[in-house]
Amino acid sequence: MDTIIDIQKLSYSYNNNFKALDDISIRVPRGAVYGFLGPNGAGKSTTMRMLAGIMPDESGAVRLFGAPLGGQLPGIYSKIGCLVEQPVLYSHLTAKDHLELVLKSNALALDKIDPILEMVGLTKAKHLAVKRYSLGMKQRLAIGLCLVKEPELLLLDEPVNGLDPNGMQEVREMLLRLNEQHGITIFISSHLLAELEKMCSHICIINKGKIHFEGTMQELKLKFEGTPVRITIGDYDGPVSLPGYEVLRKEHTVTCHLQSRNEIPVIVSRLVEQGIPVYEVKQEGSLESWFMDIIQ
Amino acid sequence: MRNIIRAFRLERIKGRHTRTWLIMLLTAWLLPLLIFIFTLTLDRDPEMYVDKVVTSWFDQVFKGVSAFGMLFLPMAVVLLTAQVNSVEHKNNTWQLIETQPIPKWSIFIAKYCRVLVQVLAVILLFFAGQYMVYAVLYKLLHIDAKYYSLAVSWGDTLAYILNLFAGAMSFMALMFVLHINIRMTNLLSTCAIVSLLGYTMAKVFFPDIPAWVPLVQLEKVSGGISEVGAWLNYYARLSLVQSVFILVIGYLFYYYRNYKRYFFKQYGTLAFATATVLLGAAAAYWLSQPRYQSSYGRSVLAGHIDTDTEVKELLLVSEDGLPMAAIPVQENGDFRLLLDSLDIPMARYSLLQPVNRQPVTAYKDKPSAFFMTNGDSVHLYIKMRNGFTDMDISGDRRAESGAAAGIGFSNMEQLKWKIENDRIKGDEAAFLEQLEKSYRKDVKASGGYTTIDGYAVAPDVSGRNITLLNLKALSLWELYGKMKSKPELSASDQFGFINRLREALDFNDVSLVAREEFADNYFRYLNRNKEVTDLQKPALLEQIKDDRVRDAMRYQALRSLLDNNALDDSLVLAMYDAEIVKISSARYRKALTTDYASRKARTNFAVLPEFVFEDENGAQQSLRQFAGSYIVLDIWASWCPPCKANAPYFYDYADKFKDKNVKFVAVSVDQHINAWKTHKTRNPNIVNWHTSFSSDFIRYFGIKGIPRYILISPEGVPLQHELPMPGQSGFETVLKQYIK
Numbered sequence A: 001m002d003t004i005i006d007i008q009k010l011s012y013s014y015n016n017n018f019k020a021l022d023d024i025s026i027r028v029p030r031g032a033v034y035g036f037l038g039p040n041g042a043g044k045s046t047t048m049r050m051l052a053g054i055m056p057d058e059s060g061a062v063r064l065f066g067a068p069l070g071g072q073l074p075g076i077y078s079k080i081g082c083l084v085e086q087p088v089l090y091s092h093l094t095a096k097d098h099l100e101l102v103l104k105s106n107a108l109a110l111d112k113i114d115p116i117l118e119m120v121g122l123t124k125a126k127h128l129a130v131k132r133y134s135l136g137m138k139q140r141l142a143i144g145l146c147l148v149k150e151p152e153l154l155l156l157d158e159p160v161n162g163l164d165p166n167g168m169q170e171v172r173e174m175l176l177r178l179n180e181q182h183g184i185t186i187f188i189s190s191h192l193l194a195e196l197e198k199m200c201s202h203i204c205i206i207n208k209g210k211i212h213f214e215g216t217m218q219e220l221k222l223k224f225e226g227t228p229v230r231i232t233i234g235d236y237d238g239p240v241s242l243p244g245y246e247v248l249r250k251e252h253t254v255t256c257h258l259q260s261r262n263e264i265p266v267i268v269s270r271l272v273e274q275g276i277p278v279y280e281v282k283q284e285g286s287l288e289s290w291f292m293d294i295i296q
Numbered sequence B: 001m002r003n004i005i006r007a008f009r010l011e012r013i014k015g016r017h018t019r020t021w022l023i024m025l026l027t028a029w030l031l032p033l034l035i036f037i038f039t040l041t042l043d044r045d046p047e048m049y050v051d052k053v054v055t056s057w058f059d060q061v062f063k064g065v066s067a068f069g070m071l072f073l074p075m076a077v078v079l080l081t082a083q084v085n086s087v088e089h090k091n092n093t094w095q096l097i098e099t100q101p102i103p104k105w106s107i108f109i110a111k112y113c114r115v116l117v118q119v120l121a122v123i124l125l126f127f128a129g130q131y132m133v134y135a136v137l138y139k140l141l142h143i144d145a146k147y148y149s150l151a152v153s154w155g156d157t158l159a160y161i162l163n164l165f166a167g168a169m170s171f172m173a174l175m176f177v178l179h180i181n182i183r184m185t186n187l188l189s190t191c192a193i194v195s196l197l198g199y200t201m202a203k204v205f206f207p208d209i210p211a212w213v214p215l216v217q218l219e220k221v222s223g224g225i226s227e228v229g230a231w232l233n234y235y236a237r238l239s240l241v242q243s244v245f246i247l248v249i250g251y252l253f254y255y256y257r258n259y260k261r262y263f264f265k266q267y268g269t270l271a272f273a274t275a276t277v278l279l280g281a282a283a284a285y286w287l288s289q290p291r292y293q294s295s296y297g298r299s300v301l302a303g304h305i306d307t308d309t310e311v312k313e314l315l316l317v318s319e320d321g322l323p324m325a326a327i328p329v330q331e332n333g334d335f336r337l338l339l340d341s342l343d344i345p346m347a348r349y350s351l352l353q354p355v356n357r358q359p360v361t362a363y364k365d366k367p368s369a370f371f372m373t374n375g376d377s378v379h380l381y382i383k384m385r386n387g388f389t390d391m392d393i394s395g396d397r398r399a400e401s402g403a404a405a406g407i408g409f410s411n412m413e414q415l416k417w418k419i420e421n422d423r424i425k426g427d428e429a430a431f432l433e434q435l436e437k438s439y440r441k442d443v444k445a446s447g448g449y450t451t452i453d454g455y456a457v458a459p460d461v462s463g464r465n466i467t468l469l470n471l472k473a474l475s476l477w478e479l480y481g482k483m484k485s486k487p488e489l490s491a492s493d494q495f496g497f498i499n500r501l502r503e504a505l506d507f508n509d510v511s512l513v514a515r516e517e518f519a520d521n522y523f524r525y526l527n528r529n530k531e532v533t534d535l536q537k538p539a540l541l542e543q544i545k546d547d548r549v550r551d552a553m554r555y556q557a558l559r560s561l562l563d564n565n566a567l568d569d570s571l572v573l574a575m576y577d578a579e580i581v582k583i584s585s586a587r588y589r590k591a592l593t594t595d596y597a598s599r600k601a602r603t604n605f606a607v608l609p610e611f612v613f614e615d616e617n618g619a620q621q622s623l624r625q626f627a628g629s630y631i632v633l634d635i636w637a638s639w640c641p642p643c644k645a646n647a648p649y650f651y652d653y654a655d656k657f658k659d660k661n662v663k664f665v666a667v668s669v670d671q672h673i674n675a676w677k678t679h680k681t682r683n684p685n686i687v688n689w690h691t692s693f694s695s696d697f698i699r700y701f702g703i704k705g706i707p708r709y710i711l712i713s714p715e716g717v718p719l720q721h722e723l724p725m726p727g728q729s730g731f732e733t734v735l736k737q738y739i740k
Helices: A044-052 A095-105 A110-119 A135-147 A165-182 A193-199 A217-223 A261-273 A287-295 B002-014 B020-040 B052-090 B094-098 B104-141 B154-180 B185-205 B213-222 B228-255 B259-263 B266-288 B398-404 B409-425 B428-446 B466-481 B497-504 B516-526 B537-543 B547-563 B569-580 B586-604 B641-656 B673-679 B696-700 B730-738
Strands: A003-015 A018-029 A033-037 A062-064 A080-083 A153-157 A185-190 A202-207 A210-216 A227-233 A247-250 A253-258 A278-283 B300-307 B313-318 B323-328 B334-338 B347-352 B370-372 B377-385 B388-394 B630-636 B662-668 B686-690 B708-712 B718-720
Touching (some): A003 A044, A003 A185, A018 A044, A018 A202, A018 A210, A033 A044, A033 A165, A033 A193, A044 A153, A080 A135, A095 A110, A095 A135, A095 B002, A110 A135, A135 A153, A135 A165, A153 A165, A165 A185, A165 A193, A185 A193, A202 A287, A210 A217, A227 A261, A261 A278, B002 B104, B020 B052, B020 B104, B052 B154, B104 B228, B154 B228, B323 B334, B370 B377, B516 B537, B516 B547, B537 B547, B547 B569, B569 B586, B630 B641, B641 B686, B641 B730, B708 B730
Parallel strands (some): A033 A185, A033 A202, A080 A153, B300 B377, B662 B686
Antiparallel strands (some): A003 A018, A003 A062, A202 A210, A227 A253, A227 A278, B300 B334, B347 B370, B377 B388, B630 B708, B708 B718
């Protein structure tokens, strides 16, 4: 499987005091649905912009389709569909005009307009000026504009923002379908883990310009197999030992790794047996909480 | 190229629903109406040179063009540019466009071309609307029905369209670039810095640029006359450099949209700054160069001849009778000639029938000839019956509009009228003054035809009209006389104006020969452009056939002969005696008698040997030049107290005797020239000379001490070797014995 996006040690700073991106490396294999996860201000959009060529990468660290991005502009855009941040559309033009615009700029035939409009559910609104669209409609049109040129790579920055749950579902299914049927590589960014968990084959977690995890979804899941628990105990000077479990004690906090939830009452009773006061038992291990830990 | 076409198609899609065409139509079609209503409120100038009937139609169009060019075209440019660019700004759709497989530069060019095309369309629509609206209005109002025939009016219209378009170009580039980068305040400051730097550089390398260049040029071109042609001419000139300049900057900004980062990157800054400064300097330099206004050279002469005899051909003849072109006449009487390769200087032309050379002229007060110049379209309707001819002129003619605007040719016409009338009065000084005034006005209006001394030559005189040329030449010489150096045209005399002037000079004009410079030039001309000595001159005179001119020239020849100190006196006098009798005019003979008497006196001035003195400028002087006058000499030096004590009295006597036939000469014998120069008097009645104390003069008079005062007779005889001191009463008494 060859690599579509290959970022090697990319750094970027808007000014001297703050590094927006700090030495990040990303590899996206062909055919992947790659989730790019991070809270607001993590550097997602900066990375997106550099991938989309809107912000020039002067170091040459960004390589797309096996060659530096800078040398392939602007021809490479026929192979990439971009949706960066919110949808940018001409408010006085209709959906049809927009599609025509994109098709003409890619020198493609105009017969694809109707299927795409149907795909993104805008057939009825195709003669309406975009200024009358709802945010969801705009979002769908923007996705449609990305898809209409049949790209090999889709760069989507928060594509389901502003969509209702139904719309989210539709878009998700549409993207997965495209990925499966046409083998389109999708690079999708979001600040919602739950969103990405449902559709991505690969995931990358970024915060404050640094990458905290990169790998397949399986690898991520594997990491969080089992149930780590955190137990808050009262004043107790003796050693805490739970045979069969690895125990990590930090003053009043004891962390250990269980095989399943069912073991929690067992270890609690054991601790109580040892005369250790147990104040709180907290299940640690979900992806969500780990993610929350990272971004705090 | 494919990219640009594709980008252009995209621009067309983007332009949907923007109502751009509505704006264009409104600007172009409503304006003629507005302007027409406005012009109805204006007073017509009753003394307008050109026949009202001819211009009433053109007048309106011309005024419309003027208002359009001055006010509404810039407005249209701003609106259209805003329309094209704001679609991207409103929703920040640059991002969408930038992520399409189309190079940025092609989008940039496509956008600019779109504005360009729109502006051109506005101009064309304007002209079409202008003509149509006025045609309808004139038809409705029944004004001069036959003159709105648009037969061949396109020459001038074309020129205007080109001018308007070129003028709009730079403005458009500026607006375009500003719109594209509107959020970058950097652009404005950079533009300001670059133009300042460019200007400063130009100032360093070309110190002749007097002030802020475009303003100077504007002033020069427009000549203080608020006339649209001048404005357009200036703007057209400006636009070529400026639009390239602005577009290049605009493109750089556009391409490197994260300009700040780019600007602070290593060598990029330096290269960019150097390039823009160089461009700025080039622009400034180019603008500082006076250019002759370009001619949009297509002239058309067409019309219809309605005659009872057969006319197969007409001759276009200039005012001095020179045939310019033959015009074939068709069977139905129509004729049409495109004069694109023929230079038609601004002048009066007429049509002749080639067979009997009868002019196709008119009777009564109808015009017999018509003004025409390059780029004009003249339409003539000629009716001939029983030898009587009636001619109507229409068409768009700059010659007429120039006259209507009260500039250019009509000035020359006025001038001609003035000189002819003033000459009768004989008031030459007033005439010259008037001439110079008119000339200066012309110079201002001409915009850039300059001589080395910075004087411009109005382009409207580069024609063949000999009388006008003479006038112009006269005024030129008059001007040059007041300047430091003699006229010499600079290398930019690309149209060979001065050569044409020289060739065409009509030396038979006596009033011109009265001017010494003309006479010199004429002698050179008679001698096949070789230098002429005073002795050769009389022989050359035989070539002149006109008696009055010959008299005037002989007078000039004798005058310079009498002034020629290099020639032997006896030779000069013999020649004079032989020539003076050939002058028939008593006035000239009388004018020469004074010069003759003084030269004659000099021949008798033989008693004293030739002494050499030095004047303030270091030139050698001799007492012989004062032959015919008494001479009082004061021998003094700056270090001699009694000399200086007596000097004020000596100067007083010089003042007192200034109207008498006597010269007061103060001869210093200072060793140091500078001491003499500091202490010599500035009294205009005293001649200041210097000689050495060991000179022949001092020895001749045996002067051992100073001051010494000597009186010499008009014949060069020393009357008094030692006059009393001027401070004593005896000085005046002695002088009065001789000088009556």
